[in-house]
Amino acid sequence: MSRKRGSRWLPDQHGAWAMLAVPFAAGTFLGSPRRAHLPLLAAWLLGYMATYHAQQWLRLRRVSRNPRAPRRHIRPALTFAAGFAALGIPLAVAYPWLLLACAAAAPFVLANTYYAWRNKERALLNGLLAVVPACGMLLVTYRLGEGSWGAWAPALACLLYFAGTVPYVKTMIRERNSRAYYRGSVAYHAAALAAATLLNPWLALPFTAYLVRAAVLPGRGVKVPVVGALEVMGSLALLATVLAVSL
Template sequence: MNRYIPNQHGAWAMLMLPFLLGMSVAGATLLHLPLFLCWLSMYLFSFPVLQWIKTGKKDRYLKPSLVYGLILIPLTIIVVLSEPELIGYGVLLLLTFAIPAYYAKSKNERALLNDIVAILLFCSFIYPVVYVSAGHEADWTKTTLLFVMSGLYFIGTALYVKTIIREKKNPRYYRLSIAYHVLLIPFAAWLSLPLAIPFTILLARAIVLPKRKLKVKQTGIAELVFAVMLYVFVLIVYL
């Protein structure tokens, strides 16, 4: 099953949070179900494709690529027929996919720049979610602020996770992670004072947890909890 299921536990939070934020602030519609399933299928499809590019093992990753591709096609058709303007967003995703493909080919997919690109792609999903709810009448200022907030949050998470796994013996990375989280607090307070609370908790996480020798799976599951915490605070502020 490791050919079919991505082993990045924290990525599920990036998959879900922008979708939930967009749907919560703009309202839910029936089209959100095929839209999310399409988004999920894209993510699952990209996993074996990138592994194929990285390893060159066609026999191992061709079948899961085909399975997810066949699931993705009808979902994409449903979404596009319902909202043709989303074709532009799909083209943007396709063009940007060249960046993680390059890093996979270089066997350097853990590079921070690649992480940031992936984060921004995940967070950008809030735009089609909001568009499906409200069309051109949507509050794009609020949407963009939530996009920026979630992007900054996940970039901080990427820095923090590196202090636990790949850069756990690098004190400069640890200091960078803490400094980054410190700077996020005034930004969160500027958005809304109550948002400073979850970002202060995230700062405490960046300080304390790297010293606890957590396993990779434990770290990923913890990030799901922190993402839920942030989501709840956003709901309190914006709803």
């Protein structure tokens, strides 16, 4: 695959990669890492990329006047879907409960697909809906290693953080001039700090930092790459804290 084609095949939703990786890694290492986690990780990423291209195909069929625009998503969607099936079917045979996890995630994926079809992918609710199955993956990877669903506290911690990134990033980019978004983001982060502290007092450390950045950085002209880098650091801080305190 050429570099140019590779860049077209990889989704450009950069914030999604941390949301896909951190809960997966947290659940894996809070439990007992197994060889099955590797094909599960590959299937997880392939499934995300297949879904992304399928949604873009639907969206562009509806809104684009250029017939080539939706077509360029067909090959990557089919390729990634085939890879997902090749890895996912054996996993489902070995661990049938994974089908229940897929069923639980399906309504959220369908809702995201609907928003894509309506060309409203940037809607606040759409972003929040995408966070739920991503954070739920922590429960799946923990279950794969430990045989139980006993990782609800770290999953909730991830949900609190990644849900907060949705309004916060909007205050930094698309809604940077909206006082309503700013007030809503700060209020959410204050509530998230209180809730995270109830889960574990050590979580107050990263969540205080998240509240400060939500209150201080909007309106200061921070460049988009810096916003992205700060969110990567925030994601890693969450992962390190969750693993260190073993919620």
